[in-house]
Amino acid sequence: MTNDITSELLSSVVSGFIDRKTEHATEEFSPRLLLNQKDDTVWDHLRSELQACSQFIFAVAFITPDMLVPLKVVLADLAKRGIKGKILTSVYLSFNRPEVFAELLKIPNVTVRISTQQGFHVKGYLFEHQGSYDSLIIGSSNLTRTALLANYEWNLRLTSHQDGELTQQIRQKISEAWQTALPLTSEWLADYTLNYQAPLPAAGQAGRFLQTERAAETIIPNRMQQEALAELQQLRNAGGKKGLVISATGTGKTYLGAFDVQQFRPRRMLFIVHREQILKRAMQSFYKVLGGKKNEYGILSGNHFESNAKYLFATIQTLSKQAVLAQFSRTEFDYLLLDEAHRAGAQSYRRVLKYFQPLFCMGMTATPERTDDFSIYELFDYNLAYENRLQDALEENLLCPFHYVGIQDYEYQGKVIDEQTPLRRLASNERIDYVLQQLDYYGYSGQAVHGLIFCSRKDEAKEVARLLSAKGHPATALSGTDTIAQRQAAVNHLEQGALEYLVTVDIFNEGIDIPCINQVVMMRSTQSSIVFIQQLGRGLRKAPGKEFVTVIDFIGNYKNNYLIPLALTGDKTRSKDNAREELELQPTIGLSTINFTEVARARIYETIQAVKLDALAFLRKDYRQLKEKLGRIPLLFDFQKFGGTDAAVFADNHLLANYYHFLLKMKEDVVLSKFEDQVLSFVTKELLNGMRQHELLLLKVLLEHENVSLAEFKHLLKEHHCYCDQATLRSVLQILDLSFFKVKAGKRLKADNYGGKPIVSLNAAGYHLNSTIRASLRQHGLFARLYKDVLQTGLLKARKYQSEQPFTLLQKYTRKDVCRLLNWEKDVSAPLYGYRVGKTACPLFVTYTAEESAQKRSANYENEFINTSLIRWYTRSPRHLYSDEVQQLLQVDEQGKRVVKLHLFMKKSDAEGKNFFYCGECKIEPGSVKEELMQLPHKKPRAVVSMLLRLQTPLQYRRFLLLTGKK
Known part of the structure; x- marks a missing residue:
């Protein structure tokens, strides 16, 4: 272990336990309390530690399958780097279900043992770093989704020299427990499964279950529905005759419609939908809310004609016929409700909506965006009563959480799947074997898989289904050419377990309800954010026994890969900075996680760099959509x-x-x-x-x-x-x-x-x-x-931005911005380059992985972060200790303080544009300034001056990894 790291550890220990104002303490070494907060969960720190370690040991009593999916993504990357680990767990209180151990057996680079100690209830995570120091997270969090993402937890993160007393104690205890623990084997698992008895719910849990059963008898609005109902009533009070509700699939839009009918109390109501299967379910939902007599509810469709019902549920295909419309007066219905309202641009819908004159008309949709020129907002008088998108619904726990896994697609002889790949490669035995291997590794929630696979072509879907079935995974292909009856029969077979997978193309993006789906597989390129979210949403309805949905996306060399992180996070800013950050930081959304393997992440990064997110074609599209929404020319605000x-x-x-x-x-x-x-x-x-x-x-x-x-x-x-x-x-x-x-x-x-x-x-x-x-x-x-x-x-x-000072930490600035904010008289950004020494300030601009840097200067003389607060920095060449600008940097005033303040700005590479993250003010480390000779290829050595700079505020460790790419 180097003296530098020893010194950093000492300073960090003093800062953490004696004096928090101690200088030289670094964020990654300092003791820290880890909580689950927005954008800073315990899982974020576990993942960062895993990505940077050389070995790891988890000692945790409880593990749930829902947290193993994102963990497996990280471990798959570690396996490629030859990094292995151990997990010591238990059967305490029978908490760990057999499927947990079955999933753990699938991880090749982890050895698992089961403690035999009575009452094994530890929660500790130990990470070894290149044989020099250890990091430890210990506290209240087990390896469960709620503990690592949502619960109010207290965990202490510590860093220690491997010879430290605490580290030695913990290693000793782990070693003792490991020696007496039982290895996890298939034989052990079979015996455990045979004798396993699920624990009875605690008294509090039993009470909650009872409340749920009682609640089923009387349905009450959830928070989203309550807010929407209030907005709808306020809209009507203001004289509104129409209102649009936008809410993610599975958030209870149908129940919302029933609740609003209940508060409106119409003489007669008309509910319009595009398919009879949806219509029947909607009528059942309305009856649960509104009650009354069964004969007050009726269906108007090709098979039913109960047109006198108080609450009439009609298919658009039947209702739009001129002969059918003529049987109703224009004011027949007080309340008209349009499901899947984004379809209303079709002539059949327009005919019906033009004919009827209700007191109030409500539209409901999950996806108001249209690819044609029809404006759904205009149809509803630009009255957007309520909007609740996928990310909001997940944060509110209205949907089943998902674990998205973006992994690299199959490669054949060094060629990656792309838009031009022929069928023989898309649906080859080798690719299907690879797909099945990944599906098995990442798994699903529940006792059996109910999977939905999206392909890009009909012939591909048919061949994929055939190969899956031949390999013991019953599947059938469906496309737009299949009848409604054929689709429904296939869905029934999936729900009953006769099929494992439905392989689809061009259908099931919307308007289909299959709550049992627990695995969504994407074997096609992402064409649009809208379709991506629609397909993802197919698995997000809650269902008994389904704790999460595994979404596995096979990422090839597709030009639209950049859409994936934007769609997952709901980012519509068209900012490349945001897109890169979302890709690298892999944020969580409620209890849902976003995970990319390193190769998949690199492929998406390349497409983000290549695409012009601010291209006029994109901006025109955004403009038209916002104009449709507002009903006027949008402004920047x-x-x-x-x-x-x-x-x-x-x-x-x-x-x-x-x-x-x-x-x-x-x-x-x-x-x-x-x-x-x-x-x-x-x-x-x-x-x-x-x-x-x-x-x-x-x-x-x-x-x-x-x-x-x-x-x-x-x-x-x-x-x-x-x-x-x-x-x-x-x-x-x-x-x-x-x-x-x-x-x-x-x-x-x-x-x-x-x-x-x-x-x-x-x-x-x-x-x-x-x-x-x-x-x-x-x-x-x-x-x-x-x-x-x-x-x-x-x-x-x-x-x-912080208004009390010129620069805000971790915000981005160009060189011109810096000239202005440093109060310089002129914009001298053009010749500014790496730094400029002013009278009182010197901005340093560091591109961490500069392109062709080896041709510009020796690789041994690159600016480099030592840790989160210390960077080794080099001047231009030739420069000597006696050079004017070096002397300016070293100048001190009468109090011994540096006259020129150093401000560090940094970006990862030149490909990220002109903007630099502001990393903060930094100071020159005493005794670190020295003159060196820099050897350039085929040139004479040139003098440079190097120095260690210490940031006043250490970088957050995740930001440090993001900027430097260090592991």
Whole structure:
């Protein structure tokens, strides 16, 4: 073990147990209490430790199958690196079911033993790191889903030298327990299964079960339904005649409809759906809520014609016939309810909706997005009464949790499956054997598999089903050419266990209810986020005996792979930064987990890098969808507010000077003068990011006042808790009078792109807005709307930044942003490169895995993180200890403090664009500065100066792994 790590451990121990202000303590070595909090679960830390360790030992009393699925993903990657581990568990209280041990036997790089100690109830996780130090997580969390993701748990994470007393004690205890424990074998498992008796529920659990049974007699609205009912009633109170509810599949939309009918109390109700099977189930649900006489409920379909019923449930195919419609008066029904409302663009639906004139019409759908020009929002008068998407439903535990597993698809002779792969490879014996191996390894919840496989082609689906059946896994293929009766028969066989898998193409994306599905398999490319979520949702209905759904996605070289993390997290921002982060951090959603193997993650990363998420084609699509939703031209604030495309995507797009230019591309009837266009470009490109509120606040107050005094501006900044000093005030004026931008940009000054005239000037009376701009704001409504929109959006985006200081940890900044926020007089970002030593500050820009770096400088002289708070940094070459800029960095004031503050900005690679994460202020480690000779290939050695820099705030360990790629 190196002296550096020993020193870090000592500092971290002192910080954790004696004085938290101790310097040199690092996050990954410091003692820490681990809780299950949003974006920081116990599982997150377990996974990080596993990914970085060289060996591991788990000693846990209780294990549940639902947490083994994400664990297996990590262990599969470790197996490829030759990393093995041990799990010591128990049969205490008969908690561990036989299927737990069966799943553990499938993991090749883990040895499992069962403790014979009476009352074995430990919960500890030990990780060895390259033979030098150990990490330990010990506390209250067993290896169960709720313990690692949701429960209120206390766990202590400790790091120790392997010769430390605590580590030795724990190793000794584990060794003693391991020696007396029984090896997990097939024979042991068979005997355990034969004699296993499930534990009786505790008194509290029995009470809950009884409550559930009683609750079944009287159905009451869940939280989502209660909120939706209140919104619907409020809509009607305001005079609304129509309302749309968007809610994920399986969240109880049908019951919601029944509850709203109950609170509306119509004379007669009409429920419209597209299939008779759904219709019959809907009628049963309504009866459970509304009660009454059975003869008050009737069906109108090809097989039934009970048109006089008070509550009439009709198929659109029958109801839309002119002869059938003519039998009803236009005001026959007080309340009309449209299920799967996104289908209402069809002529049959339009005919029915045009004919009837109910007092209120409600539409329900899980997917309002359309691929045609029909606007479901317009149909319902733009009254979106309630919206609850998949991620919200999972957080609220309204759906069955899933474990998504993204793994690499089968490779044949080095070739990966892609869109052009021929059938003989898509449905080969070798690929199916590989698929079955993965399906068995990751498993499912329950006693038998009820699987749904999605393929891309009909011939592939048929051949996959044939091969599965031939290999002992009964399956049948279904497509759009199969009749409803054929599909229903196949579903019945799946539910009864006669089939293990339904292999589908082009169907079962929506409108089908098979609660027993416990394994969803994707053997096709992801064509759209909508279809992906629809297919994922097929397994999310809750069912007896189903604790979770295993979703296994075979990821080939598909161009749309980038959609996967976006669809899973519901991210619609079109931000590559967000997409990369979601892929790398693999967030949890409620009790659901997202997991990618390293190879699959790399494939998706490549497609994220390749795709232009801000391409105009994508932005046009997003614009049309939001316009349909709002019923008017959307503004940037609308995109930001409604969780859609990040407004910054429009601002950062090099093809768009501002949002006005985008509206022109959308063929909207808008006109601005050249100067108005230039001013709008300035506020969009320079201020919309919200990184500093000062300019936005001043421009906003100048909308209402002719002049704002310096004292009034200072008071305004104080009210908004913004930092304020003379340098910042001077910088704000330099931005707004454009002097900051009077630098070369090709053959002209940057300031000329913004009109060349000051936006704001300062005189004895105070700040005042350019008179031409003020006149345009008064006379030109469009310019005023677009100008105010940028200010409002910028202030909304500013909420994610700390207003008390120039930079916010782990937010992203470009070199130009840094020049501005450091209050530099000019934008000198073009020649800035790796660093620039200013009078009081020096920003350091580190690209951790720079492309072609070996050609630029010796591999031995790359900037490198030692740990989460310590980085070895090198100057440019040639530089000596006596060089001016080095002496500036080392200069101290009368109190012995460094005159120049160092700010570290970092990104993983150049492929991630111009933005750098702000890692914080750092200080030069005493005694670490030295001059070295850097050997470049085929060149003479050149002098550089190296030094160790210590971050004031150590990086979060997960962020450290994300930025450095270290394992």
